[in-house]
Amino acid sequence: MEERTSNSPLPDAFVDFLDANGLDPSIYSASDLTPRYIRLKPGCESQLEEIEAEMGCKVEKVFWLPGFYSLPPNVQIANSKAYREGKIYGIDAASGAAVSALNISAGDHVLDLCAAPGAKLCMILDLLGDLGTVTGVDVARHRLAACRTMVQKYELGDHCRLLVADGTTFSLFPTRNYSDSKSCESVLIGDVERFKEWRSRRTWKERKKAARDRENAHMNPGIQEPELLFYGKHAGVVGLSEDELYKTVSNSELLSCGYDKVLVDAECTHDGSIKHIQKFEHWGWKTLQRRVLDAERTDSLTVLQLKLLSNGFRLLKVGGLLVYSTCSLTIAQNEEVVAQFLKENGSAELQEISGAESWPCRSGGILKTLRFDPLTSQTSGLFVAMIRKIVT
Numbered sequence: 588m589e590e591r592t593s594n595s596p597l598p599d600a601f602v603d604f605l606d607a608n609g610l611d612p613s614i615y616s617a618s619d620l621t622p623r624y625i626r627l628k629p630g631c632e633s634q635l636e637e638i639e640a641e642m643g644c645k646v647e648k649v650f651w652l653p654g655f656y657s658l659p660p661n662v663q664i665a666n667s668k669a670y671r672e673g674k675i676y677g678i679d680a681a682s683g684a685a686v687s688a689l690n691i692s693a694g695d696h697v698l699d700l701c702a703a704p705g706a707k708l709c710m711i712l713d714l715l716g717d718l719g720t721v722t723g724v725d726v727a728r729h730r731l732a733a734c735r736t737m738v739q740k741y742e743l744g745d746h747c748r749l750l751v752a753d754g755t756t757f758s759l760f761p762t763r764n765y766s767d768s769k770s771c772e773s774v775l776i777g778d779v780e781r782f783k784e785w786r787s788r789r790t791w792k793e794r795k796k797a798a799r800d801r802e803n804a805h806m807n808p809g810i811q812e813p814e815l816l817f818y819g820k821h822a823g824v825v826g827l828s829e830d831e832l833y834k835t836v837s838n839s840e841l842l843s844c845g846y847d848k849v850l851v852d853a854e855c856t857h858d859g860s861i862k863h864i865q866k867f868e869h870w871g872w873k874t875l876q877r878r879v880l881d882a883e884r885t886d887s888l889t890v891l892q893l894k895l896l897s898n899g900f901r902l903l904k905v906g907g908l909l910v911y912s913t914c915s916l917t918i919a920q921n922e923e924v925v926a927q928f929l930k931e932n933g934s935a936e937l938q939e940i941s942g943a944e945s946w947p948c949r950s951g952g953i954l955k956t957l958r959f960d961p962l963t964s965q966t967s968g969l970f971v972a973m974i975r976k977i978v979t
């Protein structure tokens with residue numbers, strides 16, 4: 588593919604891709620003016636003036652999203668003291684809206700099925716406070732390791748466990764306190780080894796075992812067990828035996844013992860993030876062709892997205908809420924995936940997102956779904972749908 592030839596900020600091949608997907612390229616015209624967004628850790632509000640002085644720019648409150656602030660587009664936050672000290676993290680306001688849609692409350696057991704690198708997971712943990720648990724899953728070990736670093740840096744890990752696993756087949760139910768898990772028929776038998784408090788430094792025996800497990804998983808890809816990459820003190824793991832932790836649950840048990848909230852922030856072509864697309868200038872246009880524009884790539888992604896959404900929904904308890912989001916704006920990866928999923932799942936009901944009336948977004952192609960884009964929202968592009976599991 589040739590490099591960009593027009594004066595548009597978008598590569599020509601990308602404009603053709605937008606055209607083929609019925610997307611108006613003008614939604615990206617405001618992308619150079621799109622602010623940077625940060626979330627301020629709860630309790631740090633009084634330090635805002637100090638943070639502003641240090642960054643040398645205005646830090647403005649996002650009126651429609653609590654805890655969020657906008658900065659001018661090209662401000663680098665990584666060198667700031669507030670960032671180094673874990674008082675702020677970068678997260679787009681549209682991503683914040685997707686998490687906010689979940690209406691996280693104290694005591695929730697939350698599953699984040701495509702968790703890495705972890706900005707949304709951090710926000711979920713921030714909102715959860717001192718009760719409940721968050722299970723973060725991602726298939727990419729190195730990305731989940733980065734997520735662990737982030738959770739530890741922001742001191743948010745106490746109620747969190749991270750597992751390398753395929754989200755399309757992941758099947759572990761939430762780890763509640765031991766007394767709770769009894770009610771979910773997880774029974775303690777005999778004198779078995781139990782998980783102790785997490786230590787960053789693993790013993791030789793533990794490292795050896797982890798390497799052996801990875802080797803086995805590599806040799807037998809069909810029977811991979813999730814790999815536990817991190818767990819906090821109150822994540823419900825301490826005190827469990829391996830059998831209890833890795834116990835999978837039947838679909839009928841999940842109706843009552845499943846997660847209260849599930850986020851499926853699915854893998855996608857990332858075409859809603861023009862900053863991401865512009866990175867291909869350095870990565871090479873051939874890579875853009877392979878990763879974003881190729882129709883076969885989109886086809887295999889939509890299959891993956893439907894599988895992730897279906898499995899996330901299976902792991903939800905009755906009455907629980909699931910948010911499906913992607914940072915693609917194509918209909919194939921959003922409305923069509925949701926429509927197919929609703930057709931296959933009689934107990935799934937699309938929900939109006941409460942609070943969204945004040946959000947600067949527009950309706951998606953299916954009623955109750957939402958679309959953020961740089962022009963409408965002054966955010967990155969994001970599709971959001973919220974689904975409840977009902978009794979059928």
Ligand SMILES: C[S@@+](CC[C@H](N)C(=O)[O-])C[C@H]1O[C@@H](n2cnc3c(N)ncnc32)[C@H](O)[C@@H]1O
Binds near residue numbers: 708726727914
């Ligand atoms: C859009 S990113 C998620 C971003 C993340 N939620 C955040 O806020 O930082 C999609 C993630 O899905 C992961 N992924 C891809 N296929 C997966 C699968 N089969 N199971 C679980 N995760 C998967 C990728 O490794 C990637 O980290």
